[in-house]
Amino acid sequence: MLTPVGWGSGSRLFAPAWTMATPESKRGPARLLAFKLGATTPFPTPPDIVPPVPKPPPQTASAETIQEGKHIYRRFVCDGCHSPDIDGSGAWVRNGAVPDLRYAPPEVHKQWYAIVLAGTHWDKGMPGFANPPKFAFPNAKMTTKEADAVHAYVIDQAWKAYNAEQQKAQAKN
Numbered sequence: 045m046l047t048p049v050g051w052g053s054g055s056r057l058f059a060p061a062w063t064m065a066t067p068e069s070k071r072g073p074a075r076l077l078a079f080k081l082g083a084t085t086p087f088p089t090p091p092d093i094v095p096p097v098p099k100p101p102p103q104t105a106s107a108e109t110i111q112e113g114k115h116i117y118r119r120f121v122c123d124g125c126h127s128p129d130i131d132g133s134g135a136w137v138r139n140g141a142v143p144d145l146r147y148a149p150p151e152v153h154k155q156w157y158a159i160v161l162a163g164t165h166w167d168k169g170m171p172g173f174a175n176p177p178k179f180a181f182p183n184a185k186m187t188t189k190e191a192d193a194v195h196a197y198v199i200d201q202a203w204k205a206y207n208a209e210q211q212k213a214q215a216k217n
């Protein structure tokens with residue numbers, strides 16, 4: 045018997061990450077487990093590597109814009125794939141798995157419009173939300189102002205995760 049194990053794909057469309065996996069099980073590579081009656085080989089346990097949250101870009105938006113960004117994140121169904129309240133994998137994954145946006149490296153922040161509006165990662169399952177819309181819903185096209193607001197919200201969430209991690213590290217010292 046074979047069973048796929050891992051994180052990503054359409055499972056994100058059904059429920060938030062925390063209802064489906066532990067922080068540890070969300071990490072580690074996607075893999076295929078093969079079961080055989082009477083077999084004795086233990087499963088290889090992949091290393092549970094928790095990457096640090098990269099330092100996010102400076103927050104330049106107002107609290108109001110961040111809040112607006114949170115609504116836009118829901119309205120454009122970013123939460124459908126990236127999970128509500130950016131409750132993601134806790135890792136930066138690529139090649140078609142859904143990344144936790146709080147872990148976005150600097151180059152992704154720099155390419156925000158290209159990725160989110162123009163859809164440069166469309167072939168990997170990340171829709172473009174502007175003109176022409178490459179996503180079936182909603183019909184409204186995302187404006188640059190909306191893209192900025194949703195970016196501000198993502199940066200806000202990234203700073204929260206980054207600061208929480210720094211505080212944890214300090215408490216340990």
Ligand code: HEC
Pocket residue numbers: 117120121122123124125126137138139140141142143145148152156159160165168169170171173194
């Ligand atoms: C249909 C599912 C889906 C929706 C809806 C979606 N994304 Fe994504 N997104 C993905 C996938 C899959 C990737 C990974 C693409 C890759 O591997 O390059 C991704 C990647 C990204 C990336 C990083 C691209 C990179 O360099 O790897 C950003 C930023 C992003 N999404 C933002 C958003 C925002 C903002 C929204 C809402 C406006 C949104 N996404 C909605 C599936 C989705």
